[in-house]
Amino acid sequence: MTPFTTLTAVAAPLNPGALADNVDTDAIIPSREMKSTGRTGLAEGLFAPWRYVPTDDGTRLPNPDFVLNLPEYAGARIIAGGHNFGCGSSREHAVWALAEYGIRAVIAPAFAPIFAANCIRNGLLPVVLPRGAVEALAGREVTIDLATQTVTCGDATYGFAIDAEPKEMLLEGLDAIDLTLKSQDSIGAWTAADRAARPWIYL
Incomplete structure (x- = not known):
């Protein structure tokens, strides 16, 4: 896996103006989008219920109102989410879809434990910060430094906790x-x- 050391990118809020709570794995990657057992081919289905608008002929078009379809969040690498991010099914495909899309970190007030563990094992960093801090970071460019366990945005710096083993796995790119x-x-x-x-x- 690619080591995670530092990352500077805009933290894309899934629900601009308010953090989206209880984003479950079926919203991240619906079961109908899981067409293989491998880790590839899932990015297209990432957030499909929100990302696309169905048409009468059975095709789908990008939803112009969904955050990842907005020009300012194109190629997002960080997501700002709400409480209990990654709840629901334990499907690892949710993390695979995020990773294939290019997401390297999710910042949220709390994560579903299995989802957070799947993130670590697939090179994504789940950053837990107080809700007020996540709200302050959402939509802005931030720098995540895993070695120092900090998130910096402008003049503000926030520390986050991570256990030694997950930190080692991410820093060294280990599964x-x-x-x-x-x-x-x-x-x-x-x-x-x-x-x-x-x-x-x-x-």
């Missing part, structure tokens, strides 16, 4: 398997000692 392989020497030493102590298990 869960890569993280395990960092302990390969210790695993090998333990296996050798266990093989000597309990040889019958390894027959």
Whole structure:
């Protein structure tokens, strides 16, 4: 995965003027948009219920009122969301769709735990800040510095918490398997000692 160190971009608010609470994974990527089991081909379906307007002939056109279709948020890399972002189904496709679209971070007052864990394992940074801070950042250019655990916007700097292991995974671009392989020497030493102590298990 691509390491996450610093990122400067506009924080696109899904609902300009007010943070969108309880954005569930079926809004992020509806089940009808999940046409493969792989991690690719999902960006087109990202936020499909809001991003497109259906037509009489069965096609769909960009919704001119949806934030990601507005010129000022084209190519957004950061999303500003509301409370309980990523709730609902545990589908990892929601994070895959965000990542394929180019989103590297979501800033919100709170995340659904499974969604936040899926973000970490796929190179996205879930940043938890107080609601007032997210409201102040929404629609503005911000700089996220993972090493210092700060979000800067103009003269204001906000600190955020992240556990050591997720921080390491993001900074170094590691998935869960890569993280395990960092302990390969210790695993090998333990296996050798266990093989000597309990040889019958390894027959």
